[in-house]
Amino acid sequence: MRFHRNFVRAFSMSALAIAGLLATTSLAGASEKITIMVGGYEKQIYLPAKLTEALGYFKDEGLDVELLNEAAGVDAENQLLAGAVQGVVGFYDHCVDLQAKGKFVQSVVQFSQAPGEVEVVSNKYPDVKSLADLKGKNLGVTGLGSSTNFLTLYMASKAGLSGGDMVTVPAGAGATFIAAMQQDQIQAGMTTEPTISRLVKTGEARVLVDLRTVETTRAALGGTYPAASLYMETAWVDEHKEEVQKLANAFVKTLKFINSHSAAEIAEKMPKDFYVGDKDGYVKALEAGKGMFTADGVMPEDGPKTVLAVLSEFSKNVKGKQIDLSKTYTTEFVKNAQ
Known part of the structure; x- marks a missing residue:
C-alpha cells in the first residue's frame, strides 16, 4: 500500500514537472504579438492584409498578428515611427520619403506594381476632359503629404498645371470622399476601389485617369509604380528576421492565391461589409484591378526609380536629397519564401 502511494505521488510530481516543462517550452516558442496598421483595409489595394488573415496564413506560420485600420497612410507611418505598431501596409513611397528625413524603413513584401488609384471627376463638371481642365478646382486626396497627394501633383504637373493652379484637399476615402464630392467640396479626386465603382455606378463621377493596371500606370507615370507593400523599420527587421520571414511566407502565399483564383473566389473570403451593399460591383472592380498585384512579392526592377x-x-x-534606393526595400524574405 505504501509502495502504491509513493508510486502515485512520484508519478504525479513527474507529470507536473513535464507539464511545466511543456508550458515553458510553449511560451518560449510562442511568437510575440505583431501589430500591423493598414492604411484602410477595406480598400482593394490593401486586400492582401485581410485576405491573409481570412485564409489563416498568419496562424499557419505560428504568428499572432493584429491588423489595425487607419484611413490615411501618412498617419499609419507616424504610428510606425512612434513604435505603436511593428509594420504598415501602405504605399512604398513612404520608405523613400522617410529616408530623406534620416529614418530607415523598407518594403519587405511588395504587394503591387501599380497604384490601384483613379482620378475621378464629378459629373457636375462635364467640360473637364483632361487633367489640364482641372485648373481652379479642388482635388481630393487621402491626406496632405500622402501618396495620393504626390501622385496628383505629379500628374497635374505633367498636364501643364503648377501647384497654384489647383488646391489639394484632404478628403479621406470611402464615405468621406464621396460626401466631399456630393457637397462640391472637391470637384475631382484620387481614390481607390470600391469607392471608384460606387461613384461611377451612381453616375456621380467618371474616370479621368486610371492607375489600376501596369499598362495605364506606365502611360501616366512613365514606369511601373510599386505602391501597396508591407513596410517596417529596418532596425526591427534586422532584429526580428525569423518573424519577418514568417510574415513574408504568409503574404507570398496570399499573392499566389490572388494570382490563381478568380475575383469572385477572392471576394468570398473578404468581410461582407467590404462590399458596401454591392457584391457584384465589388467583384467586377476586383476583376478589373487584381492585375496590379505582384505574383511573388518581389519589387519590380524599374519601380523605385519611378517613385523617386x-x-x-x-x-x-x-x-x-541623395536617396539610396537599395535601402528602401529588400527581396531577401520574399525570395526565401519561394
Missing part, C-alpha cells in the same frame, strides 16, 4: 522621380518633384523632404 515623383517624390523628387513634389516632396519637400526628398527634393534635392
Whole structure:
C-alpha cells in the first residue's frame, strides 16, 4: 500500500514537472504579438492584409498578428515611427520619403506594381476632359503629404498645371470622399476601389485617369509604380528576421492565391461589409484591378526609380536629397519564401 502511494505521488510530481516543462517550452516558442496598421483595409489595394488573415496564413506560420485600420497612410507611418505598431501596409513611397528625413524603413513584401488609384471627376463638371481642365478646382486626396497627394501633383504637373493652379484637399476615402464630392467640396479626386465603382455606378463621377493596371500606370507615370507593400523599420527587421520571414511566407502565399483564383473566389473570403451593399460591383472592380498585384512579392526592377522621380518633384523632404534606393526595400524574405 505504501509502495502504491509513493508510486502515485512520484508519478504525479513527474507529470507536473513535464507539464511545466511543456508550458515553458510553449511560451518560449510562442511568437510575440505583431501589430500591423493598414492604411484602410477595406480598400482593394490593401486586400492582401485581410485576405491573409481570412485564409489563416498568419496562424499557419505560428504568428499572432493584429491588423489595425487607419484611413490615411501618412498617419499609419507616424504610428510606425512612434513604435505603436511593428509594420504598415501602405504605399512604398513612404520608405523613400522617410529616408530623406534620416529614418530607415523598407518594403519587405511588395504587394503591387501599380497604384490601384483613379482620378475621378464629378459629373457636375462635364467640360473637364483632361487633367489640364482641372485648373481652379479642388482635388481630393487621402491626406496632405500622402501618396495620393504626390501622385496628383505629379500628374497635374505633367498636364501643364503648377501647384497654384489647383488646391489639394484632404478628403479621406470611402464615405468621406464621396460626401466631399456630393457637397462640391472637391470637384475631382484620387481614390481607390470600391469607392471608384460606387461613384461611377451612381453616375456621380467618371474616370479621368486610371492607375489600376501596369499598362495605364506606365502611360501616366512613365514606369511601373510599386505602391501597396508591407513596410517596417529596418532596425526591427534586422532584429526580428525569423518573424519577418514568417510574415513574408504568409503574404507570398496570399499573392499566389490572388494570382490563381478568380475575383469572385477572392471576394468570398473578404468581410461582407467590404462590399458596401454591392457584391457584384465589388467583384467586377476586383476583376478589373487584381492585375496590379505582384505574383511573388518581389519589387519590380524599374519601380523605385519611378517613385523617386515623383517624390523628387513634389516632396519637400526628398527634393534635392541623395536617396539610396537599395535601402528602401529588400527581396531577401520574399525570395526565401519561394
